[in-house]
Amino acid sequence: MSFLAIQTIYIYEMRRFLRTLFQSFFSPIILTSLYFIVFGAAIGSKINTVDGVSYGAFIVPGLIMLNVMNESTSNASFGIFMPKFEGTIYEILSAPISFYEIVLGYVGAAATKSIIIGLVVLGTAYLFVELPIAHPGIMLFFLLMTCISFSLLGFIIGILSKNWEQLQVMPLLVITPLVFLGGSFYSISMLPPVWQYITMFNPVVYLISGFRWSFFGISDVPIFISLVAIIFFTAGCVMIIWWIFKTGFRIKQ
Amino acid sequence: MTENLKIAVSVSGLSKTYNNGLIALNDISLDIMKGEILALLGSNGAGKTTLISIICGIVNPTYGVVKVGGYNVIYQYRDARRLVGLVPQELSLESFETVFDTIKFSRGLFGKPRDNCYLERTLRQLSLWDKRNTPVLELSGGMKRRVLIAKALSHEPRVLFLDEPTAGVDVQLRKDMWKIVRCLRETGVTVILTTHYIEEAELIADRIGVIDKGKLLLLDDKSVLMKKMGKKELQIDLQVPIDVIPNSILKYNIKLTDDHESLIYTYEKNSDRLGISKLLGDLAAAGVILKDVSTRQTSLEEIFVDLVGEKK
Ligand SMILES: Nc1ncnc2c1ncn2[C@@H]1O[C@H](COP(=O)(O)OP(=O)(O)O)[C@@H](O)[C@H]1O
Numbered sequence: 291m292s293f294l295a296i297q298t299i300y301i302y303e304m305r306r307f308l309r310t311l312f313q314s315f316f317s318p319i320i321l322t323s324l325y326f327i328v329f330g331a332a333i334g335s336k337i338n339t340v341d342g343v344s345y346g347a348f349i350v351p352g353l354i355m356l357n358v359m360n361e362s363t364s365n366a367s368f369g370i371f372m373p374k375f376e377g378t379i380y381e382i383l384s385a386p387i388s389f390y391e392i393v394l395g396y397v398g399a400a401a402t403k404s405i406i407i408g409l410v411v412l413g414t415a416y417l418f419v420e421l422p423i424a425h426p427g428i429m430l431f432f433l434l435m436t437c438i439s440f441s442l443l444g445f446i447i448g449i450l451s452k453n454w455e456q457l458q459v460m461p462l463l464v465i466t467p468l469v470f471l472g473g474s475f476y477s478i479s480m481l482p483p484v485w486q487y488i489t490m491f492n493p494v495v496y497l498i499s500g501f502r503w504s505f506f507g508i509s510d511v512p513i514f515i516s517l518v519a520i521i522f523f524t525a526g527c528v529m530i531i532w533w534i535f536k537t538g539f540r541i542k543q
Numbered sequence: 544m545t546e547n548l549k550i551a552v553s554v555s556g557l558s559k560t561y562n563n564g565l566i567a568l569n570d571i572s573l574d575i576m577k578g579e580i581l582a583l584l585g586s587n588g589a590g591k592t593t594l595i596s597i598i599c600g601i602v603n604p605t606y607g608v609v610k611v612g613g614y615n616v617i618y619q620y621r622d623a624r625r626l627v628g629l630v631p632q633e634l635s636l637e638s639f640e641t642v643f644d645t646i647k648f649s650r651g652l653f654g655k656p657r658d659n660c661y662l663e664r665t666l667r668q669l670s671l672w673d674k675r676n677t678p679v680l681e682l683s684g685g686m687k688r689r690v691l692i693a694k695a696l697s698h699e700p701r702v703l704f705l706d707e708p709t710a711g712v713d714v715q716l717r718k719d720m721w722k723i724v725r726c727l728r729e730t731g732v733t734v735i736l737t738t739h740y741i742e743e744a745e746l747i748a749d750r751i752g753v754i755d756k757g758k759l760l761l762l763d764d765k766s767v768l769m770k771k772m773g774k775k776e777l778q779i780d781l782q783v784p785i786d787v788i789p790n791s792i793l794k795y796n797i798k799l800t801d802d803h804e805s806l807i808y809t810y811e812k813n814s815d816r817l818g819i820s821k822l823l824g825d826l827a828a829a830g831v832i833l834k835d836v837s838t839r840q841t842s843l844e845e846i847f848v849d850l851v852g853e854k855k
């Protein structure tokens with residue numbers, strides 16, 4: 291294992307992040323504030339509490355997840371798509387490193403960025419609502435695992451994408467709907483029974499539910515299942531990436 | 544065993560069929576010696592880039608074994624790739640990075656500890672030091688080529704591949720490049736370059752390999768090959784057509800064209816030029832009046848036809 295190579299990729303990617311630091315923080319902060327104004331103030335005044343938690347606070351875990359999942363996928367997919375697009379991937383492929391060094395570098399950097407953004411969103415939320423965190427350890431674990439697994443997913447998207455359209459459409463078409471329909475802004479128990487059943491096929495439900503449990507001690511699905519789900523999801527992404535590098539699919543003829 | 548230690552790259556029975564069914568390499572075998580400069584000569588689509596890409600680990604072989612420094616490029620890829628530097632044919636670079644950052648990245652990627660002195664020397668050698676803080680995006684094509692070379696040298700490779708390094712490159716860079724290549728050879732670095740110009744191979748290489756349609760037609764010392772390949776023709780147009788070649792010039796390797804209006808003299812490029820002046824003198828003595836003379840180098844295509852013909 292070449293730590294130097296991992297470090298090199300990681301620093302390279304983080305510097306790209308630092309160059310665009312302002313945009314990186316600006317848009318999540320603005321978006322979060324808008325969500326609070328629209329959902330928290332406008333809708334919250336009608337809903338009051340969900341499962342005993344004020345609506346404004348209730349949506350915070352979902353908001354963090356929404357930001358973190360979007361940032362992870364877009365950062366990681368862009369990070370590996372760029373070398374493919376510019377042709378500089380020749381250097382990565384010819385370097386004396388294996389796929390996991392490449393993945394650790396790119397995914398590590400993307401996950402770091404989204405963790406920072408997740409914490410920034412959390413900080414922004416404190417400006418608007420009072421927010422207890424019942425299980426800080428579990429909260430951080432979920433945040434970390436979500437950042438890692440969605441960065442892995444983004445890495446896969448970046449490798450599979452043949453052009454800029456595909457790179458942008460995948461997150462928009464798959465991840466955003468899953469997050470919105472995954473109970474970011476409502477409790478699953480508020481849905482009609484049929485939808486409650488269908489929703490259970492959405493992996494994001496388990497992540498948001500578990501994450502919310504770490505704040506309020508309430509959840510749509512048992513916390514144990516959420517923990518298993520996030521670990522399975524991460525393992526699944528790792529396996530796909532392993533297969534991609536083993537077969538050279540879309541990166542090596 | 545001692546023989547093996549002298550081999551930098553060994554390729555045996557290498558074939559490559561791309562996913563679309565195209566056979567890019569067809570049973571190639573060759574040994575590249577440590578410290579030599581090998582030129583791979585071949586026209587577009589011959590398979591030069593494919594061969595290099597397989598040795599460097601960018602393309603998977605279909606059949607065959609490739610070793611660099613004795614390490615199998617598939618099973619011992621870490622050891623093998625550490626030895627190799629590649630300057631690709633295309634100008635593929637990270638546009639937004641500065642020159643210095645981009646070569647620092649290359650060095651780190653290959654697992655070499657930071658050594659800014661070495662990187663500075665490399666940049667100076669390539670006249671890039673003044674541009675070290677310029678984003679790659681703002682460089683001209685020739686400068687980008689220099690950056691690619693710097694990237695390949697940044698991790699101190701023992702085997703350097705230059706894939707068509709002179710395509711679209713100005714005279715100065717060409718000179719600089721050959722200077723660097725010769726310097727590298729002095730430190731024992733093996734250099735493999737591809738080109739489709741015979742002159743270039745002749746100028747720089749110790750040995751020359753000729754590839755056509757995925758096959759290695761031959762591989763030999765430059766001096767041996769230039770005898771076979773470096774033929775030139777002198778065409779002498781006559782003022783007055785003649786029926787037969789005068790006796791006094793029959794001793795030259797000369798032919799009369801079918802229309803009897805020109806003489807074609809074939810000679811070796813590297814032989815001394817006295818042959819031509821003697822011939823012209825003898826022609827004048829024989830009373831043959833010249834209208835015009837022109838020379839022409841045999842093209843790569845003609846050489847291929849020659850070589851393939853010879854093999855049959
Ligand atoms: N990725 C690819 N997929 C399919 N065919 C390819 C690919 N790359 C190269 N080829 C084909 O393989 C042959 C050899 O190409 P290449 O190795 O680039 O030749 P050269 O470098 O000698 O010009 C060409 O016919 C080319 O079209």
Ligand SMILES: [Mg+2]
Nearest residue numbers: 591592632707
């Ligand atoms: Mg080529």
